[in-house]
Amino acid sequence: MSNVTMKKYHPVNYYFIADPSFWPIIGSIGLFTTFLGLVNTLHHNFYGPYMMVIGILILLTTMFGWFGKVIHESLKGLHSPQMDRTYRWGMMWFIVSEVALFFVFFLALFYTRLFGITELGGDPFNFVQDLYMFKGGATHHYLWPNFQQTWPLLVNPNPELFKGPESVIPTWGIPAINTLLLLSSAVTVTWAHWGFKKGNRKQIILGLILTIILGCIFEGFQAHEYHMAYTEIGLTLASGIYGTTFFTLTGLHALHVSMGIIMLTIILIRCLKGHFLPEHHFAFEAVSWYWHFVDVVWLFLFVFVYWI
Numbered sequence: 001m002s003n004v005t006m007k008k009y010h011p012v013n014y015y016f017i018a019d020p021s022f023w024p025i026i027g028s029i030g031l032f033t034t035f036l037g038l039v040n041t042l043h044h045n046f047y048g049p050y051m052m053v054i055g056i057l058i059l060l061t062t063m064f065g066w067f068g069k070v071i072h073e074s075l076k077g078l079h080s081p082q083m084d085r086t087y088r089w090g091m092m093w094f095i096v097s098e099v100a101l102f103f104v105f106f107l108a109l110f111y112t113r114l115f116g117i118t119e120l121g122g123d124p125f126n127f128v129q130d131l132y133m134f135k136g137g138a139t140h141h142y143l144w145p146n147f148q149q150t151w152p153l154l155v156n157p158n159p160e161l162f163k164g165p166e167s168v169i170p171t172w173g174i175p176a177i178n179t180l181l182l183l184s185s186a187v188t189v190t191w192a193h194w195g196f197k198k199g200n201r202k203q204i205i206l207g208l209i210l211t212i213i214l215g216c217i218f219e220g221f222q223a224h225e226y227h228m229a230y231t232e233i234g235l236t237l238a239s240g241i242y243g244t245t246f247f248t249l250t251g252l253h254a255l256h257v258s259m260g261i262i263m264l265t266i267i268l269i270r271c272l273k274g275h276f277l278p279e280h281h282f283a284f285e286a287v288s289w290y291w292h293f294v295d296v297v298w299l300f301l302f303v304f305v306y307w308i
Helices: 022-043 046-076 079-119 129-130 133-140 174-198 201-231 243-270 282-308
Strands: none
Touching: 022 243, 046 129, 079 133, 079 243, 174 201, 174 282, 201 243, 243 282
């Protein structure tokens, strides 16, 4: 399991405090530049994509430099038990913030389905209309009399302005396959974790490789699904609220899967270099927590975006 460096690993007994770092400021600049570029790209400004690329490069540089410094501290044995607990709490709160992020987008989906569509469709059983003095009924009657509330929404209130898709992604096609892939990857990453507990280096490496492969196959299927949606059934970001919520939720999740694959690959490289011990491998645990979070989010996506 270990190499020469880690055989000398003895965590310090005091609470190690890292030196002041400029990486948080650089990372903030990169994040701001990335989102500013995204906004300008959505507004079709020619410089938007270039700003996005610059922002992403700054973020990648930040992660490489900042995480590299933390790894160096770990290899020098500077991470005390208190520092280990600090990292665990930090990762936990990071995942909580990710839960909040996805919750907001799921809330937008549920609001659209339960309130927005029913109000525009003039649903007499929509209690929101009672609160707003039958506002929904009036909206339907005077503005969109031919609109019918259905989900997935294939015919928008104004189909001339926003043409809806011809059909939806079949639930039991690629989405079901991707569900099986991610559930299998949860098993392989857990199996790799058991390798740490048993001190089985081959099991750790094989489990990580299988997890990375399954994640890459998932991303490949997702890209194929997007291509099919745009070219065959007309499901795009501009095809109304259904297309918007679909690509926002699944795209955000695909981004997180890509981040997870990168982190798993780095952990694999560190395992090959012998950076971990059975009693000292929180970096792997943190990434496995993140990967399980990504798996759970996909289950919600599969049920509420593809199935129901």
